[in-house]
Amino acid sequence: MSRWLALLPEAALVVTGLLIFAALMGDGPNRERWARRAAEVGGLLVLVACVLTLGRSFEVFWVTYRVDAFSQLVKLAVAVGFLVSVFIVRDGAGQRDDARGEIFFFLLTSASGLMVMASAVEAVALYLGLEIASFSLFVLVPLRERFPLGREAGLKFLVVGLAASAVTLFGLSLLIGLTGTTKLDEMAVALAAIGSKPVALFGLALFLSGFLFKLALFPFHFWAPDVYESASHGVAAFVATASKVTAVALLCRLLALTQVTGTALVTALALAAAISMTLGNLVAIVQRDLKRMLAYSAIAQAGYITVGLVAFTHDGFSAALFYGVLYLLMNAAAFLVVARVSVDGANVSMDDLNGLHRRSPLLAATLLLALFALAGVPPTSGFIGKWFLFRAAMSEGWWWLVLLGAINATVSVYYYLIVVKHAYLLPAEGEEKPVPLTFGDKALCYGLSAATLVLGVWPTLLYDWASRAAANLP
């Protein structure tokens, strides 16, 4: 019976869902506050459950659902992402008035979908998780208050997302038809026997698109800038953290299915990575809205991660997983700062950051570390993460991609430094209003900054785990 304890995180999710649901049933003035408390407590429960079940392994539901080092790493990351996002949402500032409590519920359902994806080793279950995760976000993104662009962004997200989803389903059906099974393990064996037939590659490529969409890799990146800009901060943070890391993990899982080195699929991925990095970084330079800039930076970061993926080695997948988690931490820190600097949930422009180092030294320092990590300046975790990605690609001879990545990292330094300039070098216009921070804000700032530095200096703390997780791939 104790084997079933491995499903503790999922159980905690259900409990949290019920808690939030119960809180939302009432219609008193404190409805949102109760929902928020429920989400915070529940998120913490999920996190604790994830930590408690570490090291367990279990297969259940006719071998469609597997708990191993891989899924646990992803689940823990998702739990952290969910908790931080809930925390960033706080009172739902910027969210439509009548949906300030619901935001927690939909974030939770999305997180559940992501966790299902992490554990699913069967294609249909995987697809189900993908849909649960996406649909909740389709609902959340347009629910922004007084933001005309919001509906357009919501629509774009929905249409592109559904298209990607349909393509994924088509790819999936091709793969199932070809291999005669929906179980990923068996699929891997069957695909190995088939070899790299065009139809197998085609199916896999289509199957990948849903996850590339989540990762916002070129050419699936169109939604990202609009969604980041027009979703409320907490929702954008969730899209940028929990959703991203799961996408990375799933890409690792699917790419590990078959030996595709040297095929057109790899070339296509490499090209997508190259364009993604270059496009994201160049367009980010001219952005004035901090969240929109982070969106373009995310497109570029998706490119870096793909540089690790195209190595198609154990090292490459480990590096991508590792970087995915690091990226979650840096991005969470950046979004936390955005949310706290913002007044009434409005968007934050570069000029709003002026003089931040006096208004709130802690937020400024958190932002600084997050940006340096995104840029890849040592000794932050972003540097070592990129180093691992580049090293993995280099060992498989992708030197032009690494070179391009290095050049891109230089370009990215420029726009990250523009933000640093606003926060540190320019004085605030008018009076310097201090940014109020709660105890929780401060704790989170310290925690995320410490993680960025500690993992930068002792990467093995996490990398070993990522490496073990990658070893679990079929």
Added chain:
Amino acid sequence: MQTLLAGLAYDRWIIAALLWLPVVGAAAILLAPAARAKYIAFGVTLLEFVLSVGLWWAYVPSGPAVQFIAQHAWVRDWGIQYYVGMDGISVFLVLLTTFLMPLAVLGSWKGITDRERGFYALMLVLATGMIDVFVSLDLFLFYVFWEVMLVPMYFIIGVWGGKGRLYASIKFFIYTMVGSLLMLVAILMLYFAAGRQSGNWSFQYEHLLRYAVLEPRLQFWCFGAFFLAFAIKVPMVPLHTWLPDAHVEAPTAGSVILAGVLLKMGTYGLLRFAVPFFPAVAIGGTVGKVVIALAVVGMVYGALVAMVQPDFKKLIAYSSVSHLGFVVLGIWALTVQSVQGAVMVMLNHGISTGALFFLVGMIYERRHSRMLADFGGIARVVPAYAAILTVVSLSSIGLPGLNGFVGEFLVLLGTFRTHPVAATIGTTTVIFAAAYLLWALLRMLYGKITKPENEALRDLTRREYAVLVPLLVVIVWLGLFPGPVLRRIEPSSQRFIELVRLRLPQQVPTGPTVAPQDAPVVR
């Protein structure tokens, strides 16, 4: 003295102490009240200097090539190590750093009034970064600290700099980053080449030196990446344009450290990595000729541009371009004298130019101007200042008896044997140097007082004496007795040349190598 140091096991802990003491100091500053920051910073840097003085005796020139070694695994699976040690060249660059640091801190006591804690904490972090670059024997470690150092310097220029600080700081950061990221790719190339050759994955300097065999075309590009990173830092013409901006906008301490130490990292990198890794590309063939030409052009061009600068600080900045040309020329001439001379020029330039920047900073604090035209005849009002400025300028020009002469003379002497034309053209630089500095002195110090504002200038304060006198002592000491320093540098210079010569005909070292012994790999 040596027995005392041996009794203290000095050689075991000295590098660790030098590296991590400033970090502890920086943490202490951040926790202490702002008014204490400068005292803590001064105390820490002074202690650092006192500790480092022991290197003078502890370093044994006739001993092993690399001394004071410390080695620990960092990322074990990937062969990344914390691996540090010093040879004769590193020892003196570290001493230069620790010598300039307390002076730079003391020199900014009055100039820095805003956000003091941040400033002094960053200075200390900078010290750690600089020292680590000079002692790293693991290329990964070297790269990390090479990059880490950009951040404090960016803030020192960007926050405490002059009017154009925003532009200058970002230019500084981006310029350096462009070079170094390409170097990162080249380091990875070497790593994989060496790993495939030996089956042992490591970023160790000696390991890469011995096993990294690349095909000629790749060697060319890798050398290009290394060279670009270092040439930007040196800076060599035509990559020098960030330097005048950064120097002019940086606060005094920033300029001193930038000129005194940071530029040396570029030449140190050429000496330690770019040339020994790829001697066939670097020395032989067209590339070598181009580099020598660039060095000579930099020497002459820097001097000529310095001559027409109305801003004293900019004048010194361009004179740096000129002096660093000597260093590159000395390295590429590949004779023992020229290499020794190059190292001497590095030290002397750090001291003399550092002193010049201090002096400019001091007059700027009084008059809020650095324009030569705003002064004139102030020698009568501030005689001590004028006297010191004159001596320091003469040392920078290269007057025999002061430190500047020794290095430049050795470089020219050594270069003449292999590249007479370059040496001959280079010699003219000394004349130009005399012209721009003496002319500047003439306009600034001598003659009648032309501006009434200058009548009431105060002469040096006691704190300022405390900054300048140590520099003067070293200027005279190195000028009169360069022997002990040269003796300590010689074996390392000799080794550098043998290493390069040995690797020149073909890249694969065979038979008994003079390359430093492979240090044991920590597993």
